[in-house]
Amino acid sequence: EIRLSLVGSEMCIRDSAGGSAAATLGELGFNVLNFCIQDSPRRAHSIAAQGGINAAKNYQNDGDSVYRLFYDTIKGGDYRAREANVYRLAEVSNNIIDQCVAQGVPFAREYGGQLANRSFGGAQVSRTFYAKGQTGQQLLLGAYASLNRQVKKGTVKQFTRYEMLDLVIIDGRARGIIARNLVTGEIERFAAHAVVIATGGYGNVYFLSTNAMASNGSVAVQCYHKGAYFANPAYAQIHPTCIPAHGEFQSKLTLMSESLRNDGRIWVPKKKEDAEAIRAGKLKPTDIKEEDRDYYLERRYPAFGNLVPRDVASRAAKERCDAGYGVGATGYAVYLDFKESIERLGKQAIQGLDHHVIESLGGEQAAIQIKGKEAVASRYGNLFQMYEKIVDDNPYETPMMIYPASHYTMGGIWVDYELMTSIPGLFAIGEANFSDHGANRLGASALMQGLADGYFVLPYTIQNYLSDQIQVPRFSTDLPEFVEAEKAVKARIARLMNIKGKRSVDSIHKELGRIMVDYVGMGRNKAGLETALEKIEEVKKEFYTNVRIPGEANTLNVELEKALRVEDFLEIGKLMALDALNREESCGGHFREEYQTEEGEAKRDDEHFMYVSCWKYQGEDKKPELLKEELKYEAIKVQQRNYKK
Numbered sequence: 178e179i180r181l182s183l184v185g186s187e188m189c190i191r192d193s194a195g196g197s198a199a200a201t202l203g204e205l206g207f208n209v210l211n212f213c214i215q216d217s218p219r220r221a222h223s224i225a226a227q228g229g230i231n232a233a234k235n236y237q238n239d240g241d242s243v244y245r246l247f248y249d250t251i252k253g254g255d256y257r258a259r260e261a262n263v264y265r266l267a268e269v270s271n272n273i274i275d276q277c278v279a280q281g282v283p284f285a286r287e288y289g290g291q292l293a294n295r296s297f298g299g300a301q302v303s304r305t306f307y308a309k310g311q312t313g314q315q316l317l318l319g320a321y322a323s324l325n326r327q328v329k330k331g332t333v334k335q336f337t338r339y340e341m342l343d344l345v346i347i348d349g350r351a352r353g354i355i356a357r358n359l360v361t362g363e364i365e366r367f368a369a370h371a372v373v374i375a376t377g378g379y380g381n382v383y384f385l386s387t388n389a390m391a392s393n394g395s396v397a398v399q400c401y402h403k404g405a406y407f408a409n410p411a412y413a414q415i416h417p418t419c420i421p422a423h424g425e426f427q428s429k430l431t432l433m434s435e436s437l438r439n440d441g442r443i444w445v446p447k448k449k450e451d452a453e454a455i456r457a458g459k460l461k462p463t464d465i466k467e468e469d470r471d472y473y474l475e476r477r478y479p480a481f482g483n484l485v486p487r488d489v490a491s492r493a494a495k496e497r498c499d500a501g502y503g504v505g506a507t508g509y510a511v512y513l514d515f516k517e518s519i520e521r522l523g524k525q526a527i528q529g530l531d532h533h534v535i536e537s538l539g540g541e542q543a544a545i546q547i548k549g550k551e552a553v554a555s556r557y558g559n560l561f562q563m564y565e566k567i568v569d570d571n572p573y574e575t576p577m578m579i580y581p582a583s584h585y586t587m588g589g590i591w592v593d594y595e596l597m598t599s600i601p602g603l604f605a606i607g608e609a610n611f612s613d614h615g616a617n618r619l620g621a622s623a624l625m626q627g628l629a630d631g632y633f634v635l636p637y638t639i640q641n642y643l644s645d646q647i648q649v650p651r652f653s654t655d656l657p658e659f660v661e662a663e664k665a666v667k668a669r670i671a672r673l674m675n676i677k678g679k680r681s682v683d684s685i686h687k688e689l690g691r692i693m694v695d696y697v698g699m700g701r702n703k704a705g706l707e708t709a710l711e712k713i714e715e716v717k718k719e720f721y722t723n724v725r726i727p728g729e730a731n732t733l734n735v736e737l738e739k740a741l742r743v744e745d746f747l748e749i750g751k752l753m754a755l756d757a758l759n760r761e762e763s764c765g766g767h768f769r770e771e772y773q774t775e776e777g778e779a780k781r782d783d784e785h786f787m788y789v790s791c792w793k794y795q796g797e798d799k800k801p802e803l804l805k806e807e808l809k810y811e812a813i814k815v816q817q818r819n820y821k822k
Contacts, residue, residue, distance in 0.1 A: 179370045195218075197627070203333040212341060214340050229297065230273065249299055257808065274292070277319050282316055340395075341376075341395075368652035370602070371603070371646075377393075377607065382749050384693075393746070406599045419579060436556075446470065485820045495699050554573075689716050692716065717747045761786070790805065
C-alpha cells in the first residue's frame with residue numbers, strides 16, 4: 178500500500194542510482210512511480226560513463242582491501258567526506274560486481290575467464306572493473322533490464338518525458354511532486370508516502386561540460402527552496418582528459434576516459450619555442466624529440482605518475498598551459514600519447530610468435546606496431562574511434578589533445594547516514610547528494626556510489642522511515658498543498674513566458690558559464706569570487722528582463738525547459754561562488770589561489786574548515802544561512818595529501 182515517487186530514474190549524471198533503486202524497491206514490493214526526462218530510462222547519461230567501476234575484490238592479489246578502497250576514497254576527497262558513509266560504500270562495492278555479473282553485464286575478462294581490472298587515478302592497485310570503454314552503458318542496461326522486469330510485474334509505473342518542477346510538503350513531510358509532461362506541456366500532481374530524487378549533478382552550470390545537455394540541477398534547487406540543505410556547492414570536479422573546445426558555437430564537450438591514463442602519457446614541449454611552433458602549425462607533435470618532451474605528471478608525482486587524482490592532474494595541465502607550454506590552436510591543450518604503450522604492448526604480443534608470422538607482418542618493427550595497436554584497440558577502441566570522428570586525427574599515429582572540463586559535482590543535497598535529507602520523507606541518492614566523495618571524486622567511483630545507493634543502501638534505509646507509514650492512507654492530490662504547489666509552478670512558467678525579450682536562453686546560459694569558468698573554475702580567489710557574485714546578479718537581471726521563450730507553455734517547448742533550468746543554474750552559480758568565498762582554504766576540486774603550498778598544491782585548513790557546508794534557503798534575494806556538520810575521523814589519520822611518494 179506504500180507508494181514511492183522516484184524522480185530521475187537513471188537520469189543522474191554519471192550514475193544509475195535511480196534505475197537500480199526503482200528496480201530494487203519494486204522487487205521488495207513497494208509501489209514505485211518512476212519519472213525521467215528522457216523518452217526511455219535507457220537514454221540516461223549513465224551511458225556516457227566510460228572507464229569503469231571500483232570494487233575491492235583484490236582479484237589481482239596486489240594488496241587491495243575494503244579498508245584500502247575506503248582510505249583511497251577519503252584521501253582522494255582531501256579528507257572532506259563523511260567517514261561512515263565512505264566505509265559503507267567500500268563495504269558494498271563487491272556486492273555491486275556480483276549483482277551486475279548476475280544481470281549479465283559483460284565485464285572484460287582475462288584469458289582464463291576471471292574478471293579483468295585496470296588502474297584508475299588516486300590508487301596504486303588495480304580495482305576498476307570495466308567493459309571496454311562503455312562500462313556505464315552496460316551497467317545501465319543491466320539496471321534497465323531489472324527495472325523493466327518490475328514494470329512488467331506492475332510494481333513500478335514508468336513516467337517518461339516528465340520533469341519535476343516542485344516538491345509537495347504536507348505536515349512537514351515530503352508527500353509528492355508537481356511534474357510537467359514534456360510532450361503535452363500539462364502540469365500534473367503525484368502523491369506518495371516518500372520522494373526519492375536521483376537527478377544527478379549541476380555541472381552544466383558551466384554551460385560547456387561533458388554532461389548531456391539535458392542534465393541539470395533543477396530538482397536540487399526545488400528541494401533547497403522547500404527546506405533541504407544544499408551541501409558543499411563549491412565542490413565541482415574538472416576532469417583532466419576531455420577533448421578541448423574548438424569553437425564559439427560548441428554546445429558541449431566530450432569526455433576521454435580516465436582509463437586512457439593507464440597507457441597514455443601526458444606531456445607538453447619542454448621548450449616554449451616548440452610549443453609556439455606547434456600552435457602556429459609549423460611543427461607537429463611527432464616532430465618533438467623524446468628528450469624535448471616534458472612528462473610533467475611523471476616528473477612532479479613519481480609515485481603515481483599519470484594516475485594522480487583528477488583535481489591534481491587538471492590543475493597541473495592548467496599550470497603548464499598558463500605558463501605558455503600549451504598546444505593546439507588556443508594554447509589550452511596538452512598531449513596524451515600512446516606511442517610508448519603501443520611499442521610495449523606490441524613487444525609483449527610478438528613474444529613466442531613464429532618468425533614466419535612476424536615476417537608476414539612486415540618484419541619485427543612492423544609487427545610490433547600492428548600488434549601494439551591491436552592491443553590498445555582491444556582496451557580503448559571505441560574511445561579512439563570517437564576521438565578520430567570528432568577531431569579528424571588518428572590517435573594511434575598522433576597524440577591526442579586533451580584539456581580539463583567540467584564533469585561532475587561532489588556537492589549536492591545534504592543527507593544523513595540513511596540518505597534522507599533535512600526534509601523528512603525526501604531522500605537523495607547518487608550524484609544528487611553530497612555524501613561520499615568529499616572535495617574530489619576518484620575515477621570509477623561515481624558508478625560505484627550510484628549503484629551502491631540504488632541496489633544496497635536506500636532500499637533498506639528508507640524502510641526505517643516507512644516503518645510507521647503503513648497505517649497512513651494514500652494522499653489525495655486535491656489537498657490544498659498540491660493545489661498551491663501547482664499554482665506556484667504555473668505562475669513561475671507564466672512569468673518567464675511573459676518576459677518576451679530579445680535574447681535566447683542559450684546566450685544567457687553561455688554568459689553565465691563564462692563567468693563560472695573564469696571565476697569559479699579550477700583556480701579561485703577572493704576578488705574573483707566577489708566579482709562572480711556581482712556578475713551573476715547582472716546576468717540574473719538580464720534573464721528576467723530580456724530572455725525570449727518562443728512558442729506556448731501548454732505544449733512541447735524545449736526552450737521553456739531550458740529557461741526553467743537556466744533560472745535554477747543562476748541560483749546554483751551564486752551558491753557555488755558564495756560557498757567558495759566562505760571556504761578560505763584549498764581542498765580537492767576547490768582551489769583557492771591564496772591558499773597553496775610552496776609547490777603549488779592544495780593547502781587545507783583543518784582547524785577552521787573541517788566541516789560540511791550546509792546552506793539553508795532564506796528566501797529570494799536573501800543570503801542563505803550557513804550550517805556546519807563537523808567532520809570527525811576515527812579510523813584514519815588526517816594528513817596532507819601526497820602523491821609524490
